[in-house]
Amino acid sequence: xxxxxxxxxxxxxxxxxxxxxxxxxxxxxxxxxxxxxxxxxxxxxxxxxxxxxxxxxxxxxxxxxxxxxxxxxxxxxxxxxxxxxxxxxxxxxxxxxxxxxxxxxxxxxxxxxxxxxxxxxxxxxxxxxxxxxxxxxxxxxxxxxxxxxxxxxxxxxxxxxxxxxxxxxxxxxxxxxxxxxxxxxxxxxxxxxxxxxxxxxxxxxxxxxxxxxxxxxxxxxxxxxxxxxxxxxxxxxxxxxxxxxxxxxxxxxxxxxxxxxxxxxxxxxxxxxxxx
Amino acid sequence: xxxxxxxxxxxxxxxxxxxxxxxxxxxxxxxxxxxxxxxxxxxxxxxxxxxxxxxxxxxxxxxxxxxxxxxxxxxxxxxxxxxxxxxxxxxxxxxxxxxxxxxxxxxxxxxxxxxxxxxxxxxxxxxxxxxxxxxxxxxxxxxxxxxxxxxxxxxxxxxxxxxxxxxxxxxxxxxxxxxxxxxxxxxxxxxxxxxxxxxxxxxxxxxxxxxxxxxxxxxxxxxxxxxxxxxxxxxxxxxxxxxxxxxxxxxxxxxxxxxxxxxxxxxxxxxxxxxxxxxxxxxxxxxxxxxxxx
Amino acid sequence: xxxxxxxxxxxxxxxxxxxxxxxxxxxxxxxxxxxxxxxxxxxxxxxxxxxxxxxxxxxxxxxxxxxxxxxxxxxxxxxxxxxxxxxxxxxxxxxxxxxxxxxxxxxxxxxxxxxxxxxxxxxxxxxxxxxxxxxxxxxxxxxxxxxxxxxxxxxxxxxxxxxxxxxxxxxxxxxxxxxxxxxxxxxxxxxxxxxxxxxxxxxxxxxxxxxxxxxxxxxxxxxxxxxxxxxxxxxxxxxxxxxxxxxxxxxxxxxxxxxxxxxxxxxxxxxxxxxxxxxxxxxxxxxxxxxxxxxxxxxxxxxxxxxxxxxxxxxxxx
Numbered sequence: 001x002x003x004x005x006x007x008x009x010x011x012x013x014x015x016x017x018x019x020x021x022x023x024x025x026x027x028x029x030x031x032x033x034x035x036x037x038x039x040x041x042x043x044x045x046x047x048x049x050x051x052x053x054x055x056x057x058x059x060x061x062x063x064x065x066x067x068x069x070x071x072x073x074x075x076x077x078x079x080x081x082x083x084x085x086x087x088x089x090x091x092x093x094x095x096x097x098x099x100x101x102x103x104x105x106x107x108x109x110x111x112x113x114x115x116x117x118x119x120x121x122x123x124x125x126x127x128x129x130x131x132x133x134x135x136x137x138x139x140x141x142x143x144x145x146x147x148x149x150x151x152x153x154x155x156x157x158x159x160x161x162x163x164x165x166x167x168x169x170x171x172x173x174x175x176x177x178x179x180x181x182x183x184x185x186x187x188x189x190x191x192x193x194x195x196x197x198x199x200x201x202x203x204x205x206x207x208x209x210x211x212x213x214x215x216x217x218x219x220x221x222x223x224x225x226x227x228x229x230x231x232x233x234x235x236x237x238x239x240x241x242x243x244x245x246x247x248x249x250x251x252x253x254x255x256x257x258x259x260x261x262x263x264x265x266x267x268x269x270x271x272x273x274x275x276x
Numbered sequence: 277x278x279x280x281x282x283x284x285x286x287x288x289x290x291x292x293x294x295x296x297x298x299x300x301x302x303x304x305x306x307x308x309x310x311x312x313x314x315x316x317x318x319x320x321x322x323x324x325x326x327x328x329x330x331x332x333x334x335x336x337x338x339x340x341x342x343x344x345x346x347x348x349x350x351x352x353x354x355x356x357x358x359x360x361x362x363x364x365x366x367x368x369x370x371x372x373x374x375x376x377x378x379x380x381x382x383x384x385x386x387x388x389x390x391x392x393x394x395x396x397x398x399x400x401x402x403x404x405x406x407x408x409x410x411x412x413x414x415x416x417x418x419x420x421x422x423x424x425x426x427x428x429x430x431x432x433x434x435x436x437x438x439x440x441x442x443x444x445x446x447x448x449x450x451x452x453x454x455x456x457x458x459x460x461x462x463x464x465x466x467x468x469x470x471x472x473x474x475x476x477x478x479x480x481x482x483x484x485x486x487x488x489x490x491x492x493x494x495x496x497x498x499x500x501x502x503x504x505x506x507x508x509x510x511x512x513x514x515x516x517x518x519x520x521x522x523x524x525x526x527x528x529x530x531x532x533x534x535x536x537x538x539x540x541x542x543x544x545x546x547x548x549x550x551x552x553x554x555x556x557x558x559x560x561x562x563x564x565x566x567x568x569x570x
Numbered sequence: 571x572x573x574x575x576x577x578x579x580x581x582x583x584x585x586x587x588x589x590x591x592x593x594x595x596x597x598x599x600x601x602x603x604x605x606x607x608x609x610x611x612x613x614x615x616x617x618x619x620x621x622x623x624x625x626x627x628x629x630x631x632x633x634x635x636x637x638x639x640x641x642x643x644x645x646x647x648x649x650x651x652x653x654x655x656x657x658x659x660x661x662x663x664x665x666x667x668x669x670x671x672x673x674x675x676x677x678x679x680x681x682x683x684x685x686x687x688x689x690x691x692x693x694x695x696x697x698x699x700x701x702x703x704x705x706x707x708x709x710x711x712x713x714x715x716x717x718x719x720x721x722x723x724x725x726x727x728x729x730x731x732x733x734x735x736x737x738x739x740x741x742x743x744x745x746x747x748x749x750x751x752x753x754x755x756x757x758x759x760x761x762x763x764x765x766x767x768x769x770x771x772x773x774x775x776x777x778x779x780x781x782x783x784x785x786x787x788x789x790x791x792x793x794x795x796x797x798x799x800x801x802x803x804x805x806x807x808x809x810x811x812x813x814x815x816x817x818x819x820x821x822x823x824x825x826x827x828x829x830x831x832x833x834x835x836x837x838x839x840x841x842x843x844x845x846x847x848x849x850x851x852x853x854x855x856x857x858x859x860x861x862x863x864x865x866x867x868x869x870x871x872x873x874x875x876x877x878x879x880x881x882x883x884x885x886x887x888x
Contacts, residue, residue: 051770077772089767091760101753102760106772108753112781115752116745122752129753165771314685362862368869372626375685376822377865379630383815384858391855498811502693505686540701547690554683555675 002065004029004173004204005081010049010059011228019045020056021228027221029172029204032195034215036208036239037225038248043208044086046225047175050206051083052076064172077106080172084162084179086208092151096142099150099161100133103168136168140194156187163194173204180211192218216240224248281413286535287528288411292420292489294527295427296322299482300504301511301519302434303475308514309451310471313374317358317382319501321476323389324351325483326492330398340403347484348477354385355476359469389494397491400484423485430481431520438516447471499543503530506550578747581830582740589736593729602728606800608840609735610793613742615820616832617789620746623827624758625779627677630814631688634695635787637809638665639794641699641706644715644804649705654718658795665791666784673783678776684783692811699806711805718799731800738796739833742789747829749785758782819857822864825873834872 003026010023020042027033035043048054050061052073061069063081076082091099108129114122137143140160145153150161159179166174179195180188192214199205199218209215215222215236222239224232232242239245300318307315328350332343362377402419409416438444449457450467458464482504483497490496507526511518526546534542596602618632642661646652652660672691676683699706706712717726718734725731749755761768761775769775798804816839824835843850868875 053766072774073766073769074772074774077770082772083770085767085770089764091763091767093763094756094759098756099760102756102768102773103771105753105757105768110753112749112754112785115749115754118748118752126753169772316685362866366866366869368865370869372622372628372826373865373869376628376818377862379815379818380858380861380865382858383854384862387852387854387856387858391852499693502686502689506690509683509686541697544694544697547694550690551672551675551687554679554687 003027004064005050005206006062007046007050008060008062010046010056010061012045012049012054012056018228020049020059022059023225023228023230024059025223025230025233027173027204027206030199030202031220032199032205032207032218033221033223034207034209034219035223035225036210036212036215037231040227041225042228043225044177045228047083047177047206047208051081051175074106077169077171080106080169081175082106082166082169082171082173083175084166084177086177086181088155088158088162090150090153090158090161090165092149094150095147096150096153096161097130097133097137097146100136100165100168101129103136103165104129104132105169106171107169133168136164139167139197140164141190156183159183159187159191160194163191167198167203170201171203173206174198176205176207176209178208178210180209180214188214278413282535284412284414285416286531288414288416288420290528290531291524292416292423292527293486293530294507294524295424296482296486296500296523297504297507297526298520298523299427299430299478299485300501301508301523302431302516303478303482304505304508305514305516305519306471306475306478308508310447310454310468311363311374313363313371313378314505315358315472315475316375316378316501317385318475318479318504319497319499320382320385320389321351321355321479321497322483322486322500323492323494323497324354324385325480326400326487326496327389327393327398327483327494328480329484329487330393330400330492333400334398344484348480351480351483352473352477355479356469356473358476359472363472364465364468386494386498393492393494395494397493398487400487400492402488419488423489426481426485430478434516443467443470503546506546509550510553575751578829582743582747585743585833586740589740593732599728602732604841606728606732606735608836609732609739610797611817611820611836611840612739612833613735613793613796614790614817614832615824615836616739616742616746617786617793618817618821619824619827619829619832620749620789621783621786622821623829623831624749624755624762624782625677626762627684627779627783628818629688629783629786630685630811630818631672631690631692631695632787632790632817633809633811633813634688634692635665635669635790636794636797636813636817637695637699637804637806638668639791640798640804640809641712641794643795644712644798645705647799648712648715654716654799658718658792658799661795662788662791665787665794669784669787670780673780674776677779677783689811689814692809692814696806696810699809706806709806711803713803715798715802715804717802718796725799735796735800738792743829743833746832749782750829754778754781816857819861821871822861822869823871825871825876826869828871828873831871831873838872 005027008024010020011018012020023042023046035046037043045054049056052071055070060067063076063079068076068079091102094102108125110122110125134143134146137146140163142157142160142164145157150158153161163179180191183191188211195205196218219236222234222236223230224239224245226248231248232239232245300322303318303321304315307313325347328347329343332338332346333340358378358381362381363374366374366377402417403422404418406417409418438448446457446462447467447470449460449462450464454464486500487496503526504523507522508519510526511522526549529549530542530545533545592605593602596605614632614636618629622628639661642664643654643657646657646660647654672687673684676687700709717724719725720734723730725734757768757773758778761773761778765775820835820839821831823839824833825831864871
């Protein structure tokens with residue numbers, strides 16, 4: 001079966017630095033694909049190329065059976081591909097509910113004319129948007145703060161809000177740039193569970209993440225980048241035992257140690273137990 | 277006059293006004309690079325230069341070199357005051373608000389100039405006796421040479437300052453990354469102050485150079501300032517080299533356009549060019565293809 | 571109806587009531603004239619405020635859109651004998667087209683290029699008005715513009731124009747509010763806050779910004795047409811860049827991006843020249859100084875001050 005997202009030979013250089021050098025990978029619907037790699041490996045650049053923020057110098061991106069290379073972000077959103085941001089991008093002047101209502105922009109239609117005239121169709125759609133947004137907030141436990149300005153939320157809540165906003169329109173795929181960076185253990189755990197729930201509903205997730213414990217626990221597939229190139233791909237267990245990956249992470253030593261190994265140790269088995 | 281003679285005439289007047297546009301454009305770039313705001317008062321620094329020079333020469337009877345130096349100092353001080361007394365005091369850090377503080381300052385300064393110097397045009401003498409010179413059939417005055425010569429000197433001076441002095445390098449560091457610069461022990465606020473003072477001084481120089489040709493008045497800088505902005509956009513906003521090339525290019529285009537087509541719409545040319553550049557090549561003629569799009 | 575919706579309805583009703591009783595209190599027709607100009611300014615500044623509040627962009631060319639509306643209406647109705655209402659419609663279409671041409675290239679870009687582009691456009695407009703004197707009457711202006719007519723009656727006198735222009739101003743406020751409380755309004759506010767995120771969620775940032783710029787220019791164009799048919803004579807000086815600065819000043823004094831900011835700013839600043847006789851001489855210092863102080867210390871304007879005073883009261887629902 002054709003994968004939902006197919007990336008072929010993506011390349012982009014900034015000046016002389018090759019941020020991405022012929023990266024190819026696939027990501028399926030209803031699966032979590034994690035992109036890992038040391039800082040500067042090109043993970044965020046890859047997300048930016050796929051999501052239309054950057055235009056790659058070479059390579060092609062296919063989504064849901066059509067080529068979308070360099071397509072503007074708002075068009076991708078209408079096709080069902082959206083993203084979150086590493087540095088939070090909540091609309092701080094809007095209420096929490098309104099943030100999620102914007103999340104439904106891609107799947108709703110009322111334009112300027114019907115807004116100005118306040119047509120009944122527009123008011124009906126507004127009510128539906130508000131209801132659906134509220135449901136998305138309830139899913140992530142944010143319903144209680146729905147009417148607060150988003151700028152007043154704590155950091156962890158803003159992270160959750162970004163996810164709620166991205167998932168509100170039931171997209172086919174979400175690109176997540178470090179969804180748990182800066183969260184404490186409990187918040188990370190909750191976020192991981194939310195991601196798994198979204199996957200189980202059929203959403204394809206591509207996440208860039210440094211938290212190896214989480215990556216190994218929830219991912220169905222792991223893609224490893226280093227210096228702009230893909231050096232390994234496979235399920236968490238395969239990747240953890242890949243000699244090149246170990247060399248990249250551990251500076252050449254062959255036996256797993258420290259954080260990476262600790263994360264690896266808790267592995268997919270633990271994750272499955274937790275969510276069984 | 278033959279066609280070739282006429283052409284060289286246009287080229288000379290184009291280079292002269294172009295040099296002034298380049299100086300104004302450089303002032304825009306300086307402030308933009310350190311603060312990321314467009315300084316609308318840049319043209320008023322130019323007005324101030326001409327007006328101050330008039331007062332120091334005709335009023336105080338000073339010698340030209342001394343009057344020149346004092347005018348540079350005076351307009352640099354006004355530039356510094358804009359940063360210290362207005363922008364730094366602002367409660368809001370929103371770029372829109374900061375830009376509009378410079379708009380307000382521009383209106384305010386213009387009002388003050390009108391009170392101090394009145395509305396009439398003030399004649400400022402040329403820097404040297406006005407014996408016409410001839411080159412390739414074109415007639416021009418020594419003031420044309422002064423304009424181009426001093427502009428080149430100012431550009432060279434800026435180049436030396438930014439590449440060879442510690443303060444200049446510190447200002448470049450702030451332009452690239454203010455937070456990192458602060459962590460390296462650079463006093464960022466001081467560098468912002470310097471960039472406004474420098475932009476003020478450059479505006480003052482531009483005003484002194486052009487007013488013997490145009491006369492000084494409280495509004496002279498408004499249009500020239502906007503054209504300087506157009507020149508900066510033309511060259512790729514923020515690029516120093518682009519500002520110089522954009523300024524000279526705009527000056528030439530305007531003088532050729534006015535000469536060959538109609539002088540009635542001379543002032544329109546710059547803005548039509550500005551809109552065309554924004555439409556076709558927003559990164560400017562020299563800018564690289566990385567113009568930030570929304 | 572939401573709580574915000576009820577508050578707006580109450581405020582609007584209060585304003586409408588004020589508009590109704592004002593002519594009874596004002597005996598002198600000269601003051602009626604001031605009120606009429608105020609309403610025109612309310613329309614223009616409310617439109618300008620839509621652009622500032624929704625897109626975060628400022629136009630320094632709204633006097634040109636105001637002037638375009640006035641001159642196109644004037645030329646079409648006086649020179650070519652078109653019905654004033656049709657002339658007004660044609661003027662509005664032309665204003666929308668010109669706003670599209672200016673907005674399309676500049677609003678795609680990050681940074682405030684629109685300020686300079688609109689300022690440049692305003693200068694071009696003034697130059698063209700002065701140079702095309704066969705069509706526009708040049709510096710001395712254009713006269714003999716026919717008035718609008720309603721129900722077979724010419725809207726000539728101050729009193730009848732008062733009803734027309736204030737009805738238009740109230741309508742302008744309702745439209746602005748409808749935009750704010752809608753899917754597109756939400757998209758616009760979102761893109762002002764975080765453009766990349768808005769785009770990732772499906773908001774066509776460039777198209778939305780251009781649309782709101784066109785709507786904003788339309789407010790100015792319509793007000794310009796009303797102005798021309800009311801006064802019967804227009805001159806370039808009423809539409810130069812200094813007027814554009816005054817319009818932005820009204821916007822900032824009233825409250826940048828606030829629904830009522832346009833009304834407050836225009837209501838506060840329009841009568842000032844009539845009250846202060848020495849005002850004309852010190853106009854620039856006054857406008858510049860007021861703007862500077864406001865921008866530095868109270869960037870939210872009068873509307874912000876009002877909100878702050880209200881916030882100081884103890885909350886009923888804590």
